[in-house]
Amino acid sequence: MQEAFYVCSLVALLxxxxxxxxxxxxxxxxxLVVSLLAVAGxxxxxxxxxxxxxxxxxxxxxxMVLFVFIVMMLNLGAETVAQERAWLRPRAWAGPVLLAAxxxxxxxxxxxxxxxxAGAVEVTPKAVGIALYGPYVLAVELASLxxxxxxVxxxxxxxxxxx
Amino acid sequence: xxxIAPETAAILWGIxxxxxILLVVVIFAAYLSFIERRVLALWQDRYxxxxxxxxxxxxxxxxxxxxxxxxxxxxxxxxxxTFLLAPVIAMSALLISxxxxxxxxxxxxxxxxxxxxxxLAMAGLxxxxxxxxxxxxxxxxxxxxxxRSAAQTVSYEVFMGLSLMGVVAQAGSFxxxxxxxxxxxxxxxxxxxxxxxxxxxxxxxxxxxxxxxxPEAEQELAAxxxxxxxxxxxxxxxxxxxxxxxVVSSLLATLxxxxxxxxxxxxxxxxxxxxxxxxxxxxxxxxxxxLPRPRYDHLMTAGWMxxxxxxxxxxxxxxxxxxxxx
Numbered sequence: 001m002q003e004a005f006y007v008c009s010l011v012a013l014l015x016x017x018x019x020x021x022x023x024x025x026x027x028x029x030x031x032l033v034v035s036l037l038a039v040a041g042x043x044x045x046x047x048x049x050x051x052x053x054x055x056x057x058x059x060x061x062x063x064m065v066l067f068v069f070i071v072m073m074l075n076l077g078a079e080t081v082a083q084e085r086a087w088l089r090p091r092a093w094a095g096p097v098l099l100a101a102x103x104x105x106x107x108x109x110x111x112x113x114x115x116x117x118a119g120a121v122e123v124t125p126k127a128v129g130i131a132l133y134g135p136y137v138l139a140v141e142l143a144s145l146x147x148x149x150x151x152v153x154x155x156x157x158x159x160x161x162x163x
Numbered sequence: 164x165x166x167i168a169p170e171t172a173a174i175l176w177g178i179x180x181x182x183x184i185l186l187v188v189v190i191f192a193a194y195l196s197f198i199e200r201r202v203l204a205l206w207q208d209r210y211x212x213x214x215x216x217x218x219x220x221x222x223x224x225x226x227x228x229x230x231x232x233x234x235x236x237x238x239x240x241x242x243x244x245t246f247l248l249a250p251v252i253a254m255s256a257l258l259i260s261x262x263x264x265x266x267x268x269x270x271x272x273x274x275x276x277x278x279x280x281x282x283l284a285m286a287g288l289x290x291x292x293x294x295x296x297x298x299x300x301x302x303x304x305x306x307x308x309x310x311r312s313a314a315q316t317v318s319y320e321v322f323m324g325l326s327l328m329g330v331v332a333q334a335g336s337f338x339x340x341x342x343x344x345x346x347x348x349x350x351x352x353x354x355x356x357x358x359x360x361x362x363x364x365x366x367x368x369x370x371x372x373x374x375x376x377x378p379e380a381e382q383e384l385a386a387x388x389x390x391x392x393x394x395x396x397x398x399x400x401x402x403x404x405x406x407x408x409x410v411v412s413s414l415l416a417t418l419x420x421x422x423x424x425x426x427x428x429x430x431x432x433x434x435x436x437x438x439x440x441x442x443x444x445x446x447x448x449x450x451x452x453x454l455p456r457p458r459y460d461h462l463m464t465a466g467w468m469x470x471x472x473x474x475x476x477x478x479x480x481x482x483x484x485x486x487x488x489x
Contacts, residue, residue, distance in 0.1 A: 026245065026298060033291070040284075053280035057324070061287020062317060065294065069313045072298045072306065124276055125337055 001045050008041035023084040025071050029064065036060040047122040181262075181272045188261055192405040197222045199405075199448050206452050233394035238300065241391060245299035250396045253292035253403035257370075257410045260285035264413045265339050267423045267432040278337040282414060283324050286369055290316045292403065293371070293388045300391040308387025311459065316369055318466040323365035325474040329358040329481040330418050343422040352419040354484075357477035359419045361470050363443075366415065368466070370407030373451040375462060412443035 015035040022028040036059045043052035132140050167175070197212065201219065204211025213219040237246060260282040262272035275281050290313055297309015331337055333354065334345035342351075352359050368375040389400045416422060416439035425435030457465070 026242070030245065030248075030295075049275065049277045050280070053277045053284050056284035057280065057287050061284060061290070062320070065287070065290050065313055065317055068291070068294050068298075069310065069317075072294065072310060072313075075306075122276075125280075 001047075005042060005045040008038045008045060011035075012038035012042065021088060023081045023088065025076055025080065025084075026068065029068050029071060032067075033060050033064050036064065050123065050125040050128045180270055184261070184266060184270070184272055185258075188258065188406065188409055189402070192409050193227075193402055194223055195405040195408065195444065196226070196401065199451075202445070202448050203452050206449070227398075230395055230398045235395065236393045238302075238391050240301045242299040242301065245295045246391075247396075249292050249296035249299060250392065250399035250403070252289065252295070254399040254406065256285050256289035256292065257403065257407045261406075261410055261413070263339050264410070264417060265343055265422060266436055268340075268429065270433065271340065274338070274340060276338060278339045278342070279327055279331065279418075280337055282410075283320070283327075286323070287320060289369070289407070290320075292400070296392070296400070297388040300388070302391055305388050305390050308390075312371060312388060315371070315375065315462065315466075318463055319365045319368035319470075322361055322466070322471045322474040323369060325471070325478060326358045326361040326365060327418065329355045329474075329477050332478070332481050332485055339417060339422075342418060343424060346421040346424060350419060350421045350424075355419065355477070355481070357473055358481075359415070361474045361477070362418070363411075363415060364470060366411035367447070367450065368462075370404060370411055372404065372408065372447060374454040374456045376456065408444055408447050409440070412440045412447065415443045416440045 012035050015031045015038060018031040019028050019035060022031060036055060040052040040055040040060070043049070043055060197219065200222075201211040201213070211219070212222045215221040215225050237243060263275055263278050263281050265271040293312040293316075294309050297305045297307075297312070300306070330342060330351050333351065334342040336342065336345075345351075389397055392400060413436075416436060420439045420442075422439070423432035423436040425431060
């Protein structure tokens with residue numbers, strides 16, 4: 001399982017890097033899908049199959065489909081790729097990369113101080129459900145209110161007033 | 164066989180079982196193209212393909228030979244990587260989800276704790292085949308097919324998952340074997356009839372079979388998302404569709420008709436499973452023969468305004484009954 005974790009992590013890191021550096025928007029989204037699948041693989045390797053399945057269903061299977069859908073509708077051509085390339089000059093990303101590297105260094109230092117790994121304890125779907133509707137029930141209720149608000153707002157915006 | 168350790172033997176036996184299931188599913192899915200043409204012809208008072216071999220049973224090998232020798236053409240304007248990736252996803256995504264289907268007691272490729280969720284995940288990824296095929300072909304008919312397919316699949320996936328949650332609640336598990344065992348007293352088609360109907364509808368829509376085959380509506384869109392495909396790559400889309408039928412039929416049989424449960428000794432279990440699956444496969448084909456294609460907005464309205472509320476109602480009722488029963 002440890003090997004699976006490291007392989008999935010490597011894939012996730014490389015593909016996420018490619019999401020940023022790819023000029024073609026559809027290819028970038030494709031890399032993002034693979035990155036999300038790799039993250040799902042990490043969840044499986046850590047013994048959280050329910051979280052892994054949800055990662056695939058919700059992120060890779062639903063949200064990313066909508067992203068790809070919109071990008072396809074926009075019909076971005078070669079000029080978008082050229083524009084994207086122009087934005088990816090070192091002058092634009094050198095500064096942020098330096099600052100992010102500092103943060104990464106700090107994070108690595110903090111992780112090095114902690115003891116051991118995550119400890120692969122398998123979390124069954126039932127355990128997730130009990131946790132959600134036990135100690136975290138307030139968070140679930142608040143999230144559902146938020147989603148309901150978003151749903152009503154989207155319905156209002158999408159309403160056809162001319163009929 | 165003392166020179167093989169028991170663990171190694173168990174692993175080898177598992178591999179053999181997995182390969183047998185894979186081969187049976189793929190070959191049956193490929194043969195469905197022939198079965199469908201013959202059965203459709205029968206219902207429509209025609210002969211269908213009956214020239215190659217006795218009753219036409221060698222039609223499939225003949226078709227395969229034709230596909231293999233066709234030029235493997237990639238349009239110069241297509242986006243190569245995505246164009247090549249799309250048929251691979253089309254065939255493999257739903258085929259992989261067959262690992263969770265218990266064919267008989269002990270005959271299941273992977274006994275996941277999350278069972279059904281794995282199928283839902285793979286069904287979610289299967290959309291990319293059509294999306295990428297439609298986009299990478301750089302052809303407006305293909306793109307329209309891809310866009311239609313994405314909207315259709317995303318809409319129908321929402322309640323496909325919800326329609327199964329009634330079954331999960333009654334069985335108390337996502338595990339397919341536990342779900343089959345929970346149907347010893349009564350098949351879930353009776354208490355979960357609404358779930359059955361909505362899941363069957365969603366299954367037809369997700370495999371984009373006729374009458375929900377608007378992504379490839381040939382009258383309006385040439386062949387929709389696979390207009391630019393030829394040879395083996397096209398065949399992969401084609402077989403992928405039949406694999407989808409087999410997977411959805413197997414799931415319908417497993418989740419609502421008790422899977423391998425049936426009268427008689429235990430070695431009859433695979434037979435019961437096969438018969439129930441075949442029943443649904445035939446229903447898929449009959450549906451194509453019987454129903455015209457609905458208009459696209461009708462399809463979307465039916466999904467959101469009828470099926471989604473019905474599944475929510477079903478889930479609510481199931482929850483209430485379970486709670487009252489303790």
